[in-house]
Amino acid sequence: MILVTGVSGALGGLMLAGLRAQPDLEVVAGTRSGDGHTARRIDFDDPGTLASGFDGVDTLVFVSAGYAEDDVVTARHGAVVAAAAAAGVRHVIYTSLSASTHHTTIAVPHLWTEKQLAAASFDVTVLRNGFYSELPVSLAAGAAESAAATGVFAAPFGTGRISGVSREDLAAVAVRVAAEIERDLRAGSGSAHAGRTYELEGVSSLSGAEIAEVLSESLGRPVEYRDVPLTELRDELLSGGLEPYRIGHTISLFSNLKAGFLHASHSDLPALLPTVARSMREEIAEAVSGPVAAG
Numbered sequence: 001m002i003l004v005t006g007v008s009g010a011l012g013g014l015m016l017a018g019l020r021a022q023p024d025l026e027v028v029a030g031t032r033s034g035d036g037h038t039a040r041r042i043d044f045d046d047p048g049t050l051a052s053g054f055d056g057v058d059t060l061v062f063v064s065a066g067y068a069e070d071d072v073v074t075a076r077h078g079a080v081v082a083a084a085a086a087a088g089v090r091h092v093i094y095t096s097l098s099a100s101t102h103h104t105t106i107a108v109p110h111l112w113t114e115k116q117l118a119a120a121s122f123d124v125t126v127l128r129n130g131f132y133s134e135l136p137v138s139l140a141a142g143a144a145e146s147a148a149a150t151g152v153f154a155a156p157f158g159t160g161r162i163s164g165v166s167r168e169d170l171a172a173v174a175v176r177v178a179a180e181i182e183r184d185l186r187a188g189s190g191s192a193h194a195g196r197t198y199e200l201e202g203v204s205s206l207s208g209a210e211i212a213e214v215l216s217e218s219l220g221r222p223v224e225y226r227d228v229p230l231t232e233l234r235d236e237l238l239s240g241g242l243e244p245y246r247i248g249h250t251i252s253l254f255s256n257l258k259a260g261f262l263h264a265s266h267s268d269l270p271a272l273l274p275t276v277a278r279s280m281r282e283e284i285a286e287a288v289s290g291p292v293a294a295g
């Protein structure tokens, strides 16, 4: 039996749907709001739900539960590792963060979790997800109106590039890997995915100047890129009511982008994805002005 956690989330929901589309697999949903009938109640902050929630599970698709201070996230993830071992889960698939992000503060709880998993008794496959393309796509789409009015796309990219990958592509890889592992377990054979760490970096990357170019094409007017200094970004975040921990993570992310670290050089995505990876250029063009021809 496969259990997917965090199914009300975007990534968990896509994974659940993809696995449930395969009739030979027994797939159970896990969510904090589980009622015990349509979904099991799995709340990483409430370890009691994990002891019963992981009962009978062979393959656990453990979706990271970020969006909190690091010590809260590590406590959550530590509870999952301990409960999976205690329940006799045979294989854990963990959604981590890709190598290009490892200088960002966001990577810390993921790397900690990978370490706990590596020391556990069950088999592990780590899916190191690249940055969601949602970040540059929503930045560009959100800036379209002002770019149309001013001819300027302002963002804290410096001269850096960001590689991005869609959640749909990441979910498709996770579905493939989880289904293959579960079938291997049923067949009593070892899985080729056991002990593997896959770098699922985005295969397309964009600079601020290139996003301005896509905006220019979509809006039908010249758009210039302007870099935003980190001090300006920090002031904007401080006045925007963002939770304090998110301010630190956001500054760290853009500092890494400016330094050129978020441009990935290697990805296992093409080898594992059953289709061609989505392009961020097309995602932005679609978000701004509807589907356009690939270019």
Ligand SMILES: NC(=O)c1ccc[n+]([C@@H]2O[C@H](COP(=O)([O-])OP(=O)(O)OC[C@H]3O[C@@H](n4cnc5c(N)ncnc54)[C@H](OP(=O)(O)O)[C@@H]3O)[C@@H](O)[C@H]2O)c1
Residues within 6 Å of the ligand: 005, 006, 007, 008, 009, 010, 011, 012, 030, 031, 032, 033, 042, 043, 044, 045, 063, 064, 065, 066, 067, 076, 095, 097, 129, 130, 131, 132, 167
């Ligand atoms: N690669 C990237 O660029 C990137 C960007 C942002 C986030 N992430 C990470 O990837 C994860 C999945 O992304 P997403 O897009 O699906 O995020 P999302 O749509 O915000 O969903 C996150 C889900 O995490 C689950 N969760 C939160 N607290 C939990 C807890 N205490 N116990 C169990 N589950 C909990 C919730 O699911 P239920 O309510 O169903 O339990 C929530 O819906 C995030 O949680 C974050 O760790 C990665």
